[in-house]
Amino acid sequence: MRRLIEKGLMFGNLYRVASPALVERYNRALEHLTGKRTKLTDFHIDLSGYSPEIGDEFDDQLYLNHNGVNRQFILLSTEQRSAPLLNVKFSTSRTILKQFIADNEAQLFALTATDAVAGELVNSVFDISEPSRLFEVAKIRIECDTTSGTIRHAQKLAELVDRFKAEEDGWFDDVLIAEMIGQAKKSGDITRNPVRLKRQDYQQPDFWTAHFGGLYLFQSVEHPAVISTGPKEALGKLPIKYVFDLNDRNQIAKFFDYNGLVEPIVKARGIDAAAILAQKMDFIVIDAAADLGMDLTGLTRTDIRRLARQNAQRLPREYHGLRDLLRWATEGGSWPRITSDDPSYFYSLRAADTPLADLVNMLLANLTPLDIRQLFICHKELFYRLYATWPDSKRAFVADFLAREYQVDKAGARAALFGREPDMKNEVPVSPVEDIVRRVGPWGAVGR
Secondary structure (H helix, E strand, O other), X not given: OHHXXXXXXXXOOOEEEOOHHHXXXXXXXXXXXXXXXXXXXXXXXXXXXXXXXXXXXXXXXXOOOHHHOOOEEEEOOHHHXXXXXXXXXXXXXXXXXXXXXXXXXXXXXXXXXXXXXXXXXXXXXOOOOOHHHHHHOOEEEEXXXXXXXXXXXXXXXXXXXXXXXXXXXXXXXXXXXXHXXXXXHHHOOOOOOOOOOOOOEEEOOOEEEOHHXXXXXXXXXXXXXXXXXXXXXXXXXXXXXXXXXXXXXXXXXXXXXXOOOEEEHHHOOOOOHHHHHHHHHHHHHHXXXXXXXXXXXXXXXXXXXXXXXXXXXXXXXXXXXXXXXXXXXXXXXXXXXXXXXXXXXXXXXXXXXXXXXXXXXXXXXXXXXXXXXXXXXXXXXXXXXXXOOOOHHHHHHHHHHHHHHOHHHHHHHHHHHHOXXXXXXXXXXXXXXXXXXXXXXXXXXXXX
């Protein structure tokens, strides 16, 4: 993993805590949440305030995320919103925390100017001992305050002010006025600097969780389902009609199709489909070459094409299906009907433009582990786990590739893969490969 860290592909863009004032604020919040303090004077934290260095110090990488539910967080600055979220147990946690900061940015900016904000992503479940309990975590409420209780004191003062205004003889209630003055010393002037948070409740009906080997819950779609990365039989009875695992390729394809969650890459607007297909083929060649013990140092795209020609019979079916599709997209000819029984099928798809696109691309990465770029972008937890099992030659090639062709322009790489973002009028630019779109034939969506 050291190679990934050095290239900024792991633990990158964390927020540095080095000043004595910030370290002390962090320690007050940490003690408030966990009863512990760190002895470190220089460390880095993620979006939630988790620090890998402190995790090592405590020998507890889940010191802010006990049992993997109700994640706690420490905010020292609103700048943490640009940091990654590490040790993810629920795919929605990062989105919710980022949205919470955006929804309350002015208030949080004022609060973190002098203190740390400590809190928790709370749901009704504190221990997920069985898969069925995951269906009880569809709503998350964020509870937080500064270590000095600023929000709590402000709320109390607001209640006293309301009472003062409502009571007919409030001006003559010396005890009430004295209590208001005492409370204002703790909270400050809430009329000039309001600290009441605007939004603290968030829905999460659809999510991935690391629990039980990895599960995808789709509950808001027309045809709900759970998709397990492990054997579905191990889950027991769940309160949902359809439960699949990664071996149920036809059923997953139908699930995608019935809910309109995916589209063929060759029909997607705003991307160069041929380039994406060719790149996926290159990744498959690299994987096969690494398994054969070949030296991958300094390989160019020309070298990869040569390896593919020389070892065509050794390449897996994923490669040959994508090659047929690429040939059709660039040269015409007969339509290569690719069904879900074909190993290349899910490699030929991307998420459709729906609110669930990120979750769908994450599941597609799970179904297409040889596509190392999509794996890294859409499912980092799985990427890091698989990376540790690869031959060193493949690890070196992948790290160099990602640093060279993704890390330097993340937004551009995402646009090239997943399409351009809508403009201010919510209109997606016309695809530069419209000729491919016009020539798309019938798509074999589901294997028979």
